[in-house]
Amino acid sequence: MNQRITDPLSARLRRVPRTQYVLGGMALLLSALLLWASWIVLSDRYMGALANRASVRSTLYANAIESVLKTYTVASALLAQDMLLLSALTGAPSQQTRLTLGGVQSTIGALSLSLYTASGTLVADTQQGDDKINHGIAPYFQLALDQDISVFATVAISESEQRFYFARRIQQSGTILGVAVIEVDLAGLQGEWVASEDQVFVTNAEDLILLSSRAEWRYRSLSPFLDPLSAQGSGRFALLPMLSLDPSRAGPQVAIDDEVFLRIDREVDFRGWTVTYLAPTSEVNERVTGAIAIEVMAMALLVAFGLYIISRRIARRSLQLQRESEELRALNVRLGSEIEERLRVEQSLQEAEQSLEQSSRLAALGQMSAAVSHELNQPLAAMRTYLAGAQLLMKRNRPEEAMTSFQRIDDLITRMATITNQLKTFARKGGTELAAVDVRRSVMAALAIMAPQIGQNRIEIVRHMPDSPVMVRADTMRLEQVLINLMRNAADAMRGQPDPRITIEVFSGPNLARIQVHDSGPGFKVPAAELFEPFFTTKAPGEGVGLGLAISAGIARDLGGSLNARNASDGGAVFEISLPLLRTPEQGEPDHERAR
Known part of the structure; x- marks a missing residue:
């Protein structure tokens, strides 16, 4: 014997109206859309703030580098005009020459200063240690002799170290006497970057990283056009994994070691150098995630509160329904x-x-x-x-x-x-069965029946009817009875009026056929609704019982239409019968006939 077990929860769920499921689904969809929109708006806002902060930081770093490089450029130009150095190149060098170079070195913060003759002979220098460099045989020394400008050069000491130099020729009366070389100190600037924990590096015009806050990035190339084979032989030209850029509204983004950074580039006014500042986007994601978590918590609290209110309302409604059901049983009886x-x-x-x-x-x-x-x-x-x-x-x-x-x-x-x-x-x-009836024929039949009374009262009849049939589904006898009642009422209303006239118009619209009976009488002085009430009449006692219009309105309703009345703007009363068209006939030109 199979026993059927009904889960109460399933039974209650089956009783839940489908509309509530739809509303619940719409609420979930709206919540998802709200969270998605919040994620986009907050991400854009926080990313914009990060971009602004990164732009300021990159500008500060670029200004610092420009200031240092301009200082060394000006210092090299001043050394080329120093009289003591000129005398040292034209005569015998002295101890004062070395002291002068040392003073300039401490003033501008250079690593070393060297003075050479035009032939490449060292006159004086401030280099310390055993790793002295003979600048007289370097390519930039020859460039300085050929050009009357400060020549900047980068010299690779090893795969992990480079040095930077400014070389400027010294001349007197058009005669080149020698060259002054300044070794630039950028290590202190780079040390400040490392201490600040910012991700920043400087590249030259060839996309080679010269300075960086991370030691493993230094002297590596960013350009994707370098030969990968040559990069294998020299670590200082190895490709840095920063080439896959993801553009966004705030700026391009780069991925380095599975970490995404916002990249801000600032050009330095020195030989095509560029300062690149990398701002980690992880803090943006953390702030957005926190805000979304707060929104989700708020939504959860609202849902919980709403469910509590609904449960209380359902409980009260259940008690009310129980009482109402008992009352309905008695009422049904x-x-x-x-x-x-x-x-x-x-x-x-x-x-x-x-x-x-x-x-x-x-x-x-x-x-x-x-x-x-x-x-x-x-x-x-x-x-x-x-x-x-x-x-x-x-x-x-x-x-x-x-x-x-x-x-x-x-x-x-x-x-x-x-x-x-x-x-x-x-x-x-009249019969109870309806058939297709041409409204025009019913009007003509009613006029034929009313012809004696119309002729006796000398009433002018004006007809406006289309040439094509106007077909409705009706009982011919009952439709003619309504028309005769309206014509008889019109004739009675015009009793004693000069030039009595009845205008009968037939209109065929898109869905309705309308028949208007317009008399030239004084119209009616009571609300139109009272005219169709049983036993209401404006005639003298003995002339009518007030049932004609009530019966006519009932017949019009039985035929699926209506009977309405109004006073015409040019005088008289207008009664209009509206009936559904059996089909939509082709509309012809109205036939205007006047008869007496």
Whole structure:
């Protein structure tokens, strides 16, 4: 025997509306988008701050290097004009010459100063130790003799050490007497970089790192165009792994030993040198991660608080639903009996409405009887005249003229038959089945039935109807009854008015067919809604019971349309019937007809 076990949590989840799942998913999506947007905004902000700080630091380093190099450049130019050095080159050197060089060395902070004749003979120097360099045979010595400028040179002492020199020729009256050489001290500047823990290096125009805060980077090349084979033979030209640049808004980024740095370059106003400052982006990631963690914590607290509020609300709602369910059970019992009673009342009202509709038709038929009798009496009197004339013509043996009189009598009989058939048709009860009806034919049929009353009251009829059919789904008898009621009300409203006129217009729109009945009467003085209430009438006692418009509005609703009323701006009342089109016909030009 299989026993079915139901998980309470699963059952509760199945009862959760699908809308709540959708809202929950949207909330998660919005939270993810918010965190993503926060990450982007904070990353840009913190990276911008890092770039600003790195830009300031790189500018400071570049200014420091420019200051040192300009100092040595000016010092070499001053040495070339020193009179003591000129006399030492033209005469015998003295102890004072060495003391002068030593004083300049201590003033500018140089490592050493040397004075050579034009032939490369050492006159005096301040070099110490056994690793003295003979500058007289160096290439930059010959460059200094050939150019009247301070020549800068870099000399590789070993794979891990280089020295920097300024050489300037000394001349008098166009005669080159010798060359002064200054050994530049950049080690102190480099030591300050190492102590500051900043990642900074200086490259020359050939992308060779001359100075660096990290010893392993010194004398290595950044250029990717160097021959890798030659780089294997010389460590000082080995490629530094800084070539894969990742551009960002703050500047290019480089990866060194799995650590990402923001790279800021500053050009030094000296022989194409460039100071490169590397700012680690790890602090940006740490700050962004911390801010995102705070946002996630805040969201979690909000979610927890929201779930607490929802749980409390659900508990209260559950108790309320239990009480309401008990009340609904009792109410359902009462409503069941009331619904049955209402159904019986509605059935009785429907039967009464049908009876009232038929009574209204018969009442309208009674009102038209006087006009119809007058209309029939005229053909009968004419028939007597034509018959007497025909008998006289037969006695005089004029049968052809007598046949003309007989034909006129036949036309009068046909007219009388048409009037009586229309009255019988109107008196019948309409069917419940709907069929395709051309609105124009219904208007013409209603006008034919109302013709006696219209002619008796001398009412002008103006028709505006399209040439093409305007088809609706309706009961022909009931639609004609509504039109006759509106025409009869229009005729009654214009009683005693000079030049009475009824304008009937048929419009075929995209979805609706509209029939307007516009009279030239005084209009109505009450709200339009009251006109369609049962037993409301503006006629004198005995002239109407106030059911015509109410029944007509009910018929229009049964046909899927509506009946509305309003006062026209040029006077009179306008009643409009709106019915759904059976199909969209081709709109033709309106046919404007005027008849009396």
